[in-house]
Amino acid sequence: MRVSSARGAGALAGVTMALIVAWCTSAGAHAGPAAEGWRAAPPAPIPVVASTNVYGDIVERIGGDRVDVVSVITDPAQDPHSYEASTRTQLELSKAKVVVENGGGYDDFMDRMLRSSGNSSADVINVVGVSGKVAPAGGELNEHVWYDFPTMGRLADRIAAALTRSEPADAGTFRERAKEFKGELASLRARTDRIKEEHGGTPVAVTEPVPLYLTEACGLVNRTPSAFSQAVEEGQEVSPRTLHDTLALFTGGKVQALVYNEQTAGPQTEKVKQAAEHNHIPVVSVTETLPAGRHYTGWMTANVDALQNALSR
Template identity: 30%
Template structure:
């Protein structure tokens, strides 16, 4: 069956359904309690909007903070989440709030903005130089900027952005509990050490990725792909539609399938948390063409372990797909 025939068959079956994530009724809020006996300063109350940053913040805060992650479930779409009265109360009581920003978790930013007095806020997008409206500061071209003018909000997939945000969190914790500043510095060092396998895998991937291309069913993994030097071969029309969470045109899907078939794409990055006929169709096309498929997730799966373990497992998949099998 030709690519165009395949696309038309799917169109006839119904909407292409490019949903970025599943939605749910509850955020699966998780709280990690501090151990005041091991904290040399004031114990802080910290609220993190989404689980992509939750483990990082918990590691940096250690025994000196009660850390609550509002969305701690893969069944919830952060874009559409409506905070409960309990969530709002948590923001009111927080000493520090950590949000992703870039309009990814606007409900958290909005909730904090309405508080008086407001807690200290670490907004990852602001930390790395991306404005809330989704446009980069300075020259208007932030790392990972989308072709249609918006910025990719999946900041936790950028190694540099993760490091910069972690440093900002440590600084905020230290300012709020000065007597524990040395403790927080030790926690930051320990966290950096725990991230070394991730850092080493990234360095190895730079060699494997040289001259190689990828295409993605969504832009979730793009920051990492850019960091290791992969060339983005995702057809532009499809990429724009995926970035806007809209249905791609039949011609854009056909172009994607053709690129998979003719060898233009070395690896397909597939967001396994996406529900929809088109991503599945593209995966099938990749498998038919012998193009390796690397599965990634937008949020942290329940069995993924730490942030480092989650990210490392995906990097190792990519290394294997690029011919660096163990």
């Protein structure tokens, strides 16, 4: 009796265990793909806020699908100097892990809104700070550093480092993308070097300091009265004497091209443009933000090409 009961209990236990193992195996087989899919889901993109779409585009180039970028200023017809930030900007800044601002007084609204947002942990990249540029003795800093290709190379490395701090697992990808971007910048620098070889020392005029890092890289000499370009940049009236001196540049071969900022156009800059056109001086139009459908290096390539074509006429 005892032997028979033990054998029966043992047999029953064996059957029960087999059923449990079979059920677990079957359940695991069905749950496996879902569980693996859940484990393989990538982390949420890194939230980034950039003051303009120029910097937003560079962040996207380096971060790819690992970033979610909001660019505050995106309209090429808008003057960034007079931009008034919105509550939406403050909301986006409150969530950002990385913030890219130009600095140098260009986009002060970013610092004000970031402080108001209560976000003290964001990694803030100040591009003027990255550039290392300072105002010349007795002069003013040209804060339009996105026209300076060496600065954009340093910015690429800084962005890669900031994204790596937020998502260390993707460090290699960020570094490789930054390297590719810097390769494109090297090609742009080679193009400006060729212009410098062919046209170095050529006098030009500008309506505002925006393109000066580019024209200087090409070896061109700016003949515009500083009082004119500074007044235009600051939204002030140009004195009649200064306007007269500027218009006189376009007669007698004093300059070979005019580089015209479309985003700060007004009656006085329009007179300058008309004077250039009337005297058959080529006009090269530039903007402060990315035109629709363009990426940074394509945009800058078009600017360099336009300058080359103007000087080769």
